[in-house]
Amino acid sequence: MPTYNLKINGKLQSVEADSDTPLLWVLRDQVNLVGTKYGCGIAQCGACTVHVNGNAVRSCSLLVSSLQGMEITTIEGLSENGNHPVQEAWKEIDVPQCGYCQAGQIMTASAFLNNNPNPTKSEIRTAMQGNICRCATYNNIEKAVEVAANKLS
Amino acid sequence: METTKKINFSRRSFLQTSALASGGMLIGFNLFTACKEDIKPPIDLSLLDYNDFNAFIKISDEGKVTIFSPNPEIGQGVKTSMPMLIAEELDVAWDDVNVVQGALDTKNYTRQVAGGSQSLRQGWEPLRQTGATARQMLVNAAAAKWGISPSECKTKNGIIINSNGDKLGYGEVVKEAALLEVPENVTLKDPKDFTIIGQGKSNVDIDEIITGKPLFGLDYKVDGMLYASVLRPPAFGQKLVSFDDTNARNVNGVTDVIKFGDKIAVLATSTWSAMKGKKVLKAEWNQESKAESTAFHDEQLLSILNGNKFDTRRKDGDVKKAFSEADTILERTYEAPFLPHNCMEPMNFFANVTTNKIELVGPIQTPAGTAASVAKMLGRDESEVTLEMTRMGGGFGRRLYGDFAMEAAEVSHLAKKPVKVVFSREDDMADGIYRPASKYKIAASIKDGKLTGYHLKEAAINGNMYGLIPNFFPAGAIENYQVDTANYQSNITTGAWRAPYTNFLASAEQSFFDELAETMQVDRIQLHKDLLQNVKGTTDEQIQYSPERLEGVIDLVVEKSNWGKTPEGVYQGFAVYYCHNTHVAEVADIQMENGYPVIKKVTCAVDCGIVVNPLGAKNQVVGGIIDGIGHMLYGELNFEDGVPQSNNFNTYQLIRIHQTPQVDVHFVKNDIAPTGLGEPALPPVGAAVANAIYAATGQRLLKQPYMKYYQPKAIIG
Helix, strand or coil, rough: EEEEEEEEEEEEEEEECCCCEEHHHHHHHHHCCCCCCCCCCCCCCCCCEEEEEEEEEEEECCEEEHHHCEEEEHHHCHHHHHHCHHHHHHHHHHHHCCCCCHHHHHHHHHHHHHHHCCCHHHHHHHHHHCCCCCCCCHHHHHHHHHHHHHCCC | CCCCCCCCCCCHHHEEEEEEEECCCEEEEECCCCCCCCCCCCCHHHHHCCCCCCCCECCCCCCCCEECCCCCCCCCCHHHHHHHHHHHHHCCCCCEEEEECCCCCCCCCCCCCCCCHHHHHHHHHHHHHHHHHHHHHHHHHHHHHHHHCHEEEECCCCCCCCCCEEEEEHHHHHHCCCCCCCEEEEEEEECCHHCCCCCCCCCHHHHHHHHHHEEEEECCCCCEEEEEEEEECCCEEEEEEEEECCCCCCCEEEEEEEEEEEEEEEEECCCHHHEEEEEEEEEEEEECCCCCCCHHHHHHHHHHCCCCCCCEEEECCCCCHHCCCEEEEEEEEEEEEEEEECCCCCEEEEEEEECCEEEECCCCCCCHHHHHHHHHCCCCHHEEEEECEECCCCCCHHHCCCHHHHHHHHHHHHEHCCCCEEECCHHHHCCCCCCEEEEEEEEEEEEEEEEEEEEEEEECCCCCCCCCCCHCCCCCCCCCEEEEEEECCCHHHCCCCCCCHHHHHHHHHHHHHHHHHHCCCHHHHHHHHHHCCCCCCCCCCCCCHHHHHHHHHHHHHHHCCCCCCCCCCCCCEEEEEEEEEEEEEEEEEEEECCCCEEEEEEEEEEECCCCCHHHHHHHHHHHHHHHHHHHHHCCEEEEECEEEECCCCCCCCCCCCCCCCCEEECCCCCCCCCCCCCCCCCCCCCHHHHHHHHHHCCEEEECCCCCCCEEEEEECC
16 A cells, blocks of 8 residues: 655654545544534535645545545644634634534635634525534524634634 | 323332442432342443443442433433433532443343333433432431531522531431432422423433534444445245356455345445445346335225225214205215335444353434344344334334344354444335335314214325324314224235324324315414314313314414414415324425425424423424425335335435424423424424425315426435
8 A cells, every 4th residue: 555644733643544545544544533524425515624735625535545645634633722813703602513524614715714704694694504413403503604704803 | 281191110219329340329210210229320330231221320439320221212302301310309400410332241131211202201200200319318318417407408509508607518318318218208399490401402312413523323343343234025925036246246345145045145344335336246036925106005995995994993973864854965085105114324333242142232213122123033042132213314214113123133143253234225115114105084063054974094005094083183073973994915024103193193183184274264363273272172082182282383373473464475285183192283384486395384283291301392393394395395115016116315314404484483481291293293394395296276185295296306416
């Protein structure tokens, strides 16, 4: 199996994997970063969202072989102490119910706000529509993104 | 006014204490059963054993409180709200309370705490009694130290104060308190003195969730564990004939391929390898029982409804006579499809079956039953089984069934290795235990402008409405009333889905009432209120709901939704329902945009008694309503030749944020013991939406998913 050198949360990680292995499973099964979740495997639900070079991407559909030299950030590396403004907003609004999809929601929201720190409600709804929450915490997500935007601006 | 039923237990028997070797006091307690007399909580925290007690409370020398509870969290917030009840009566500051889920070495987990909408209702009295008893022991210890009567002491935020103004922290008296007799009688707080109950408290696991810590079953791993991906029959009613695993075994990382029953497990060192191996397995299947389709189910259920073979579940008066004498009869048939649960965390379970023990770890709502089933399947003694519950990435009823845990145990037993079975999303959706399809035929008779008869018939796949449901509204309100049920036995697996049966029954009945009011030319709110008058003071003990409380939520929702006073272009629909011991009324506001109904807002009034955690309670209600809207608008799982026609989110639509209305929740304020909230907000919303769409378009929606009336199914990707 080939070896890939990945930069994950600022650290260089060397992993052996088949070239068609999605980043998601490298993170979860090999690097032990299980905060990134498996939901559908076909980039439809957003539970596996991570940042690659600052963009929100679906790690279930991104091959490990395509990522050398790129900056990969997972929920574990979003902030030092869980204090990214989006994480703080999630806490303030008490967004989660079961909590399973929330890492993906937070990763989508944080990349989005990085590009658009003062979004309208409708921009928030459009930006977050790729992330499914089966508990339907959408009202809270919408509110928390607004709160995070206020913290950032 | 209804009061809490007294739970019959001696305080002496449900709680035991010990002094911890490391300092502090440990209280072990049981919620629904007595503690064994000769059993004491351990003096070492590493020895917590949930076989003898439901849960433990530790009060440290510093007065900090830790609640150790094996009670799992599926997202309904009981891991936060149940400890709030203890902390309230213990009279400590919530910030000094820490909640820890049961330790990893949980032994023979047999005392499970009820899940779903019943947890708070059943725990309300005993959890407060537990907190109050512990508080009284601390007070008694302080009083003895001061040489005064306990009645001269008060408590506040973990501090005991006597009439001289002397103070002792709980931590300063734990050593003495642990050795005292458990008091027989304790007084519970007056609800007006609550300082924690009724305050919004955040999810206790919030920090772990937002930083991606391992919490869920899918996150659990041990050294040497193999991942298993299981190939199951592609159609219901099929059995395995033969298989060829040559290609699967050639996949990097695949270590073994094991047949068990009609299934084949591919074992590998990573999830991805196991999934890849499964994809290249070749198998032949034989159809042993009927390959059913949705069209076939529709025919069967309609023919049941049009026939005369029913079980009569409730009968008041004589509906036949009422219908024969009627001026007008309204009759409608309502239809709903199968639904998968689609928990965001796909089904998974860990098992390590060895010659001397069976370890099970994962997300499950029925640990005791599952542990027993695994022991039975493997011919082992139940005492050899340990089961640890992880946090669950959603439940909605699916995790009541231990099929995935049984698979993990069987594969681990055969492989002689620790194994985690992981469902792919496709497995999760296509190998499910579904909300069964059902149809209702409802007829009402009207004579001289009055509703004289009501006859509801249910035809469903594999089973029928639970025993109490025929006694929900409008039972007792109509002189001639009858509920009949019948079912078709299918080979498709079905089970509980959030608010079983009522999740569609409420849509059917409350859509019918909207049309009934129109037919009778009466106001739809007034029709309900008039009917409720007939139930007040009823002596019929079968009647489940309170007419006063239903009236209360109707009045509240009418007020808060600006019922009938909306601007032009906004159309409203109303529904009211009782289930899971909770009374709910909802109004949906919709607008038509480009010919499609868009739900803008839902106003909801809930009477669940005392609201323990308003933050969590609101989350449950809002989530239930949006979940309900999503499934009623978009959800359906169809079958062709026994094969589910959707198996992932590209062909199955779940509601997304941009399709979501704002939900405005109002709780009726009263001092009645709390009831469930995980389910009851969901059932009425289907009818509220359908009735609003009727108001806007004149189209009655009889068949779910409702969006089929408006467009070919749109998938957002």
